[in-house]
Amino acid sequence: MAKLISSLELPLSPRPANKSLTDWLYAELRCAILDGRLKRGVRLPSTRDFALQHCVSRGIAMLVMEQLRDEGYLTSKTGAGTWVNERLPDDLLTVCARMPAKPEKAPAFLSTTTRAIRPFQSSDPDVTLFPIDIWSRLNSRHWRRATKALLGGGDSAGYAPLRNAIAEYLGTSRGVQCQASQVIVVTGTQQALDLVARLFIRPGESAWIEDPGYFAAAWALRNAGANIVPVPVDADGMDVKRGMQLAPRAKLAYVTPAHQAPLGVTMSLERRIALLRWAQSAKSIIVEDDYDSEFRFSGVPIPALQGLDKTGSVIFIGSFNKVLFPSLRLGYIIVPEQLMDKVLRMKYQMDLWANSINQAVLTDFIVDGHLGRHLRRMRETYAERRCALQDAAEKYVGDSLQLSGMHAGLATPAFYRAPVASREFEREAADQGIDATSLERYSVSKRRIRGVLLGFAAFESREINHGMQKLAAVVEKFERNTKH
Numbered sequence: 001m002a003k004l005i006s007s008l009e010l011p012l013s014p015r016p017a018n019k020s021l022t023d024w025l026y027a028e029l030r031c032a033i034l035d036g037r038l039k040r041g042v043r044l045p046s047t048r049d050f051a052l053q054h055c056v057s058r059g060i061a062m063l064v065m066e067q068l069r070d071e072g073y074l075t076s077k078t079g080a081g082t083w084v085n086e087r088l089p090d091d092l093l094t095v096c097a098r099m100p101a102k103p104e105k106a107p108a109f110l111s112t113t114t115r116a117i118r119p120f121q122s123s124d125p126d127v128t129l130f131p132i133d134i135w136s137r138l139n140s141r142h143w144r145r146a147t148k149a150l151l152g153g154g155d156s157a158g159y160a161p162l163r164n165a166i167a168e169y170l171g172t173s174r175g176v177q178c179q180a181s182q183v184i185v186v187t188g189t190q191q192a193l194d195l196v197a198r199l200f201i202r203p204g205e206s207a208w209i210e211d212p213g214y215f216a217a218a219w220a221l222r223n224a225g226a227n228i229v230p231v232p233v234d235a236d237g238m239d240v241k242r243g244m245q246l247a248p249r250a251k252l253a254y255v256t257p258a259h260q261a262p263l264g265v266t267m268s269l270e271r272r273i274a275l276l277r278w279a280q281s282a283k284s285i286i287v288e289d290d291y292d293s294e295f296r297f298s299g300v301p302i303p304a305l306q307g308l309d310k311t312g313s314v315i316f317i318g319s320f321n322k323v324l325f326p327s328l329r330l331g332y333i334i335v336p337e338q339l340m341d342k343v344l345r346m347k348y349q350m351d352l353w354a355n356s357i358n359q360a361v362l363t364d365f366i367v368d369g370h371l372g373r374h375l376r377r378m379r380e381t382y383a384e385r386r387c388a389l390q391d392a393a394e395k396y397v398g399d400s401l402q403l404s405g406m407h408a409g410l411a412t413p414a415f416y417r418a419p420v421a422s423r424e425f426e427r428e429a430a431d432q433g434i435d436a437t438s439l440e441r442y443s444v445s446k447r448r449i450r451g452v453l454l455g456f457a458a459f460e461s462r463e464i465n466h467g468m469q470k471l472a473a474v475v476e477k478f479e480r481n482t483k484h
Contacts, residue, residue, distance in 0.1 A: 013028060022063060039084065040085065041083060042168075043083050047061040047062045119434060120455045120467055124458040126459075127458075134370050138368075142361055143357065151357075154353030154356040157344055161363045163181075167180040174303065175307040176304045178334045181337075183333070183335075184332065185359060188319045188321050191331070191350070191351075194223065195347060197223065200251060205250075206229050208247065212263065221252075227247075229243070230443070230445040237271050238255050238257075238275070240271050248282065259296070285315060290304065304316060312336030317332070317333050319332075322410065329354070385456045390406070393468060403454075410455055411456065412453070413453055414451060416451065418481075418482050422449055422451055434467055
């Protein structure tokens with residue numbers, strides 16, 4: 001039976017200015033079929049859903065699918081949907097040529113167990129909207145039918161059906177090029193970082209990290225004895241040229257190219273290509289953390305850096321813990337084939353395997369289409385809350401607090417004018433009952449940043465408005481002190 005993917009989104013290349021919408025969409029879909037991102041036998045979204053996902057009219061979507069069906073790429077049945085054909089007219093073709101367009105003990109503030117979640121805590125999804133009834137039904141089914149194999153142990157690489165589901169999901173939604181044999185299931189991003197750092201860094205060797213960047217990545221690298229090299233981030237992401245000046249022979253580079261943590265910028269195509277060329281030349285590893293990429297509110301999904309990698313330089317990591325619920329503790333590493341045995345040995349030495357029952361339940365949750373539907377619902381909800389945060393900031397704070405573009409994710413940077421350290425701003429906000437995480441916490445180089453990170457995903461409009469009024473009092477206090 002074909003697997004339902006109607007709620008998942010397919011990344012498409014930007015449309016050239018000289019190409020019609022119909023020709024562009026036809027070429028992109030045909031290409032996705034030929035290069036395997038849309039696998040044979042996979043069911044496509046309805047034309048209505050497809051048109052909404054890619055901002056085209058339903059008429060264009062119907063015209064393109066009809067053309068692909070007439071040419072033998074698709075097959076359909078009234079009332080049942082449309083599938084990619086099992087036998088393609090281009091069976092002698094295995095790759096579709098796609099040339100990329102030219103430049104285009106933890107700190108208390110991280111803890112969710114010592115206190116209740118309050119605005120604007122930046123690390124939390126809204127778990128109250130998770131479909132617990134569906135998860136419980138799937139979980140009960142597996143417990144009722146639990147086999148000795150499922151209860152007795154597991155595979156260090158992960159539950160085989162889950163590895164296959166992850167490979168298909170990432171290939172379709174993120175443009176990741178991998179087979180199920182390249183997937184290793186872990187407990188989350190932090191275990192993935194710890195594993196990779198231990199394996200590819202020797203004490204004293206250099207590792208690039210974005211500055212500002214994800215501090216827990218710095219922890220993992222420091223624990224491995226790395227000499228951490230903070231590389232500046234600007235509107236185009238990590239400054240690769242600067243990184244090459246600071247440490248040209250670094251052994252590893254950690255990046256969040258789809259949605260940079262914490263600034264939220266997207267790494268440009270030019271920078272991505274430069275990073276890949278550097279890694280190939282230096283024989284270094286790139287660790288691509290797919291941070292919050294699922295929650296993109298505008299534009300088309302940004303394909304993964306890993307999808308551009310032709311030399312096996314990129315290790316791709318991600319997690320279901322924020323996508324679903326934090327206590328799930330399941331994530332993944334996508335490993336180049338030539339490194340698989342090495343990484344798998346280290347994984348076995350670290351913790352044998354992840355919880356097999358949870359892996360089996362997650363497999364069904366993905367394959368049955370629940371993940372895609374949940375992602376769509378949460379994306380819409382978080383987009384509304386992002387707008388509520390923007391409106392509240394304009395209403396209560398005005399131009400004294402500037403929020404960034406907020407194109408994706410669960411939180412946004414907010415920059416203020418008052419000449420006060422952001423750690424002090426964070427403390428004052430905490431005294432008012434508000435979480436406003438200092439951006440200086442993310443800076444490896446200890447640079448001064450007049451900004452904080454504000455989470456909006458876990459809070460309804462009423463909570464956001466109430467929290468912004470308290471934050472306005474903090475901003476007003478510092479601006480008043482400045483005038484005096």
